[in-house]
Amino acid sequence: MTNRPLIILLGNDYDETDHAVLFPEVRRRGADIERVHPDELVTELTEDGARFFFKGEEISPDLVVGWVYEDILYRGMYQLEAFERMGVPVLNTARTLFCGQNKYLNSVMLHAAGVPHLRVLSGRDGETLLTWARSQSFPLVLKPIVGFGGNGLQKIESMEQLAKVAPSLAPDEHYYIVPFVDNPGRDIRVYCLNYEPVYAHYRYAPEGQWITNFSAGGSMAPCNLTPELMEIAARASRSVGARMSGVDVVEDQATGTLRIFEVNTCPSNEPPVLPDFAQFLVEAATDYTRTLDSWKPEHVLYEPKPTDKLFHDYA
Structure with missing residues (x-):
């Protein structure tokens, strides 16, 4: 016993x-x-x-x-x-x-909570897709509604390319298409526990490519958790109701602002996150209500300094 x-x-x-x-x-x-x-x-x-x-x-x-x-x-x-x-x-x-895990619903929750995200078009009507695309700036990015690891992403550079792809989309599933965000060749993964940011790292695309996922050959480097980054990641995590999450953030070079790509509800965790993850789980198993009401991580790794700014390479 x-x-x-x-x-x-x-x-x-x-x-x-x-x-x-x-x-x-x-x-x-x-x-x-x-x-x-x-x-x-x-x-x-x-x-x-x-x-x-x-x-x-x-x-x-x-x-x-x-x-x-x-x-x-x-x-x-x-x-x-x-x-x-x-x-x-x-x-x-x-x-x-x-x-x-459904990108359409993920986006709906982010938009409903007022979290800076992206314009999204999703549906099965190919004609509406083509009409919408004519009013957008290229490139655009097509993503599978459900998927991870960068699988199935397509960068669409022109109306001609989209017109070739569009007929094959509707019979399979609802399409999900967003603008391509001009970025510094990387995005940021922020790990949150009980909606609190704990750790972040940059994810760099391989040279000459645009997909940043590690499984696609990208690389990583620690990123400082600035107040701005912590605030937007916490809001995104809370909007999805994900007590354990990996929030993907992009630095939009066209606007100088941060945007959320998506909130991952089953992210592969980096070793610096795991001790606090373990502590959170043990406390939640011992006193669930109190833990969800008040738990904060013991350590926030790479704490911000007054001079820290995003759009700067800390690697």
Whole structure:
């Protein structure tokens, strides 16, 4: 028998390198943690409520962390909703994950909250797409509604190119198209816990390319968390309801302002984030309401200095 709280991370082994650091940090802070794939979880609904089983053993988690996306998103969402309905605290919730991982809904939430974002056109009507594009400046960027890692991005340089692409879009899914933002060849990923920025780094596109994701061959360097960057990242994270998030920020060189690309609800985390992530989870598993009301990270890495400015290379 143990008094240690139990945390279940509902997800797969895609972020195994993160878990190899996060899980020992959680255990060292006094909680138990187990990764459970949605296919490994069994639910029994009874007259008295629900029972959950993992590897044939009943589990009674004090906190469930939703970390499902891509092919396990929907299965995981069903189970996260079940846990929450049965009174088990959940971070991030099924709704947060569903809305956050859909670029259309992500954009709707950012716009509704007044967070500086981008113009967006999304739908299935190809004629409306072409009419809209004639009033825009090129290049434009087509993105899949759901996707990560820079997969499926297309940079559209002209009406002629768009006219060739447009007929193939509507039958497959709703298109999602935004202006290309003139930037310094990089964007910024800000990690937030309980909506509080903890750490940021620049993501640089490979030479001669424009996609900055590390999986696309880009590179990274630490970025100072200026007050301006912290404020916009916190607003974006809160607008999506993502207590754990990776906020993608772009420096718009045409306007000299910051804009949000999107809020990632299952971001791969960098090692500097993981100790505070572990502390947040342990405290949430111990006292969920108090933690969500008042928790702040122990350390904000790369704290701002009076002379710090964005649009400057700190690498």
